[in-house]
Amino acid sequence: MSNFCSQVRLSSNLIRDVRIRISRSFTTIECHRPTILHKKGVDIIHDPWFNKGTAFSMTERDRLELRGLLPTNVQTVEQQIERFKTDLRRIEMNARDGETLSLAKWRILNRLHDRNETMYYKILVNQIKEYAPVVYTPTVGLVCQKYSGLFRRPRGMYFSAADRGEMMSMVYNWPADQVDMIVVTDGSRILGLGDLGVQGIGIAIGKLDLYVAAAGINPQRVLPIMIDVGTNNEKLLKDPLYLGLQEHRLEGDEYVSIIDEFMEAVFNRWPHVIVQFEDFQCKWASMLLNRYRNTYRMFNDDVQGTAGVAVAGLLGAVRAQDKMLIDFPKQNIVVAGAGSAGVGVLKAARRTMARMLGNNKDAYESARNQFWVVDVNGLITEERENIDDDVKPFAKKSNEMRRRGLNEGASLLEVVQEVKPDVLLGLSAVGGLFSKEILEAFKGSTSTRPTIFAMSNPTTNVECTPEEAFSVVGKHLIFASGSPLKDVDLGNGEIGYCNQGNNMYLFPGIGLGTLLSGARIISDGMLQAAAECLAEFMTEEEVLKGIIYPPISRIRDITKAIAAAVISEAIKERIAEGYREMTYRDLKRLSKEDIILHVENNMWKPDYPTLVYKNI
Numbered sequence: 001m002s003n004f005c006s007q008v009r010l011s012s013n014l015i016r017d018v019r020i021r022i023s024r025s026f027t028t029i030e031c032h033r034p035t036i037l038h039k040k041g042v043d044i045i046h047d048p049w050f051n052k053g054t055a056f057s058m059t060e061r062d063r064l065e066l067r068g069l070l071p072t073n074v075q076t077v078e079q080q081i082e083r084f085k086t087d088l089r090r091i092e093m094n095a096r097d098g099e100t101l102s103l104a105k106w107r108i109l110n111r112l113h114d115r116n117e118t119m120y121y122k123i124l125v126n127q128i129k130e131y132a133p134v135v136y137t138p139t140v141g142l143v144c145q146k147y148s149g150l151f152r153r154p155r156g157m158y159f160s161a162a163d164r165g166e167m168m169s170m171v172y173n174w175p176a177d178q179v180d181m182i183v184v185t186d187g188s189r190i191l192g193l194g195d196l197g198v199q200g201i202g203i204a205i206g207k208l209d210l211y212v213a214a215a216g217i218n219p220q221r222v223l224p225i226m227i228d229v230g231t232n233n234e235k236l237l238k239d240p241l242y243l244g245l246q247e248h249r250l251e252g253d254e255y256v257s258i259i260d261e262f263m264e265a266v267f268n269r270w271p272h273v274i275v276q277f278e279d280f281q282c283k284w285a286s287m288l289l290n291r292y293r294n295t296y297r298m299f300n301d302d303v304q305g306t307a308g309v310a311v312a313g314l315l316g317a318v319r320a321q322d323k324m325l326i327d328f329p330k331q332n333i334v335v336a337g338a339g340s341a342g343v344g345v346l347k348a349a350r351r352t353m354a355r356m357l358g359n360n361k362d363a364y365e366s367a368r369n370q371f372w373v374v375d376v377n378g379l380i381t382e383e384r385e386n387i388d389d390d391v392k393p394f395a396k397k398s399n400e401m402r403r404r405g406l407n408e409g410a411s412l413l414e415v416v417q418e419v420k421p422d423v424l425l426g427l428s429a430v431g432g433l434f435s436k437e438i439l440e441a442f443k444g445s446t447s448t449r450p451t452i453f454a455m456s457n458p459t460t461n462v463e464c465t466p467e468e469a470f471s472v473v474g475k476h477l478i479f480a481s482g483s484p485l486k487d488v489d490l491g492n493g494e495i496g497y498c499n500q501g502n503n504m505y506l507f508p509g510i511g512l513g514t515l516l517s518g519a520r521i522i523s524d525g526m527l528q529a530a531a532e533c534l535a536e537f538m539t540e541e542e543v544l545k546g547i548i549y550p551p552i553s554r555i556r557d558i559t560k561a562i563a564a565a566v567i568s569e570a571i572k573e574r575i576a577e578g579y580r581e582m583t584y585r586d587l588k589r590l591s592k593e594d595i596i597l598h599v600e601n602n603m604w605k606p607d608y609p610t611l612v613y614k615n616i
């Protein structure tokens with residue numbers, strides 16, 4: 001008995017020990033502990049990581065040789081933000097049109113980003129709903145399209161085909177010894193805007209802005225990367241102002257060897273980094289994912305992040321029909337678009353259904369019947385030539401389809417008319433694809449809450465707007481779009497909710513959870529846990545109203561919960577290895593609440609630190 005008691009005491013001491021470590025986890029300490037600098041005077045003002053502008057206190061101005069280099073009045077960060085907003089309001093009043101305004105807002109934010117990162121992220125965190133559409137979709141799409149003209153200062157790193165054999169040393173040109181998150185693109189499929197070559201770096205920057213704002217990744221430890229292997233965009237190839245390699249894209253083994261070299265180089269310098277692949281064209285997206293996912297700590301946001309967000313939304317739509325989740329495998333889902341994102345969603349939704357049906361071979365077989373896939377060439381059946389391996393399981397049986405009057409290549413309209421699906425999901429990059437005719441046909445859906453996911457980005461590429469959808473399908477519709485769009489006033493005080501079905505709800509939590517778990521790879525289970533956590537965020541009341549995703553203003557809380565779910569799953573799968581002073585053994589002992597606290601403590605907060613100079 002006494003032995004037992006001392007064991008209990010021992011383990012409770014250990015838990016207390018771990019708890020102390022949680023409460024002392026590094027970011028909390030960093031917030032209060034001064035930041036040591038090795039520079040003084042104007043060098044600090046010109047360094048966006050440390051610059052506070054007019055917020056440097058008088059003692060700091062003395063300590064850091066800043067006295068006289070700034071206007072006399074010391075301002076609070078709130079006053080600084082008020083000045084920023086006054087400037088913004090002036091721009092809003094003078095803007096000619098929506099596009100000019102969006103770009104002007106992006107410019108003013110970008111300039112702040114270049115000058116003072118803490119203040120920039122404070123604004124983003126405090127008003128994420130207002131500014132996410134500027135630094136992220138849809139404006140980021142416009143910025144990428146106009147990047148060569150907008151370029152002022154570089155941000156991130158550029159590796160080009162001309163750097164072959166040099167990458168291992170080039171990575172040391174980046175100033176930070178610690179990098180937690182890399183978002184990399186080759187610019188080959190930027191949103192639904194196609195091949196934008198080197199200009200695609202904007203998307204990596206925008207994603208990392210969300211990593212900082214939503215996941216609290218320290219902005220000094222994020223790195224946007226562009227791998228410039230040329231472009232097949234004829235306009236850019238001829239544009240004298242284009243900033244990238246003006247050659248056609250590298251293909252085949254040559255291309256793969258460049259990405260291999262890049263992966264080796266970044267993991268060699270930063271072994272704990274997480275690499276998010278973003279906006280790679282379909283033919284490379286899944287190939288590279290399969291190539292690296294069991295070796296490196298990486299994931300593909302378009303394939304895996306989108307899949308999780310879609311699954312969470314699909315489950316929400318089932319609940320909105322007042323059905324049990326177990327009814328999900330009965331839903332008939334038409335997917336328009338069989339590219340990297342569409343295939344990711346199909347595979348994840350099938351897996352989720354199969355798990356509900358018993359997780360065996362029969363369950364997988366039966367689940368695939370619930371999907372109808374339509375791409376640029378129409379309905380995909382077994383007769384389709386050169387069908388992609390990932391799409392093959394979803395190809396419809398020709399005999400069965402013929403009995404229903406649907407042939408290989410049947411149009412989306414024909415499919416919707418015949419299937420009367422519960423869900424119509426677009427990842428086609430074709431703006432307006434869900435035409436009035438198709439929406440009319442979708443009115444025939446057998447669901448009590450027919451659901452449309454018009455997920456293509458940016459706004460110009462959305463398959464249909466919420467106004468179009470609600471006006472045709474009616475008030476019972478559930479609607480989500482990839483880019484933010486306004487709710488619809490349905491009259492009589494009723495609202496047609498426009499949810500934002502965007503992978504931004506998942507990737508920050510996947511990244512943060514993976515980082516803190518220390519897992520060497522990102523497993524399907526970790527991704528599934530993230531998706532389920534997002535789905536659980538919605539209350540019964542919300543889903544019944546047609547609200548299937550939480551508001552973006554809650555993104556920091558959502559990300560915290562998702563990161564905790566990812567960590568718990570990594571612990572369960574025994575692939576967590578711990579991070580910094582929190583070892584795997586420590587992690588294993590944490591309760592659910594402790595894990596959330598641990599995540600919270602490790603989220604960087606945009607507060608000015610006290611700066612102290614130290615000679616090196």
Ligand SMILES: NC(=O)c1ccc[n+]([C@@H]2O[C@H](COP(=O)([O-])OP(=O)(O)OC[C@H]3O[C@@H](n4cnc5c(N)ncnc54)[C@H](O)[C@@H]3O)[C@@H](O)[C@H]2O)c1
Nearest residue numbers: 191192282337338339340341375376428456457482502503
């Ligand atoms: N909301 C999100 O979180 C999210 C995430 C990832 C991708 N996306 C968006 O999804 C879109 C597609 O991305 P992707 O990576 O899959 O692109 P992709 O180029 O790999 O795939 C596009 C697919 O659409 C199909 N398609 C083209 N025209 C069509 C038509 N008329 N009818 C039916 N299908 C058609 C193509 O055949 C292809 O299968 C992009 O606009 C992207 O921005 C959104």
Ligand SMILES: O=C(O)C[C@H](O)C(=O)O
Nearest residue numbers: 137191279302457502503
């Ligand atoms: O970038 C986004 O807004 C979502 C997604 O990653 C996309 O490629 O469209």
Ligand SMILES: [Mg+2]
Nearest residue numbers: 191278279302
């Ligand atoms: Mg993307």
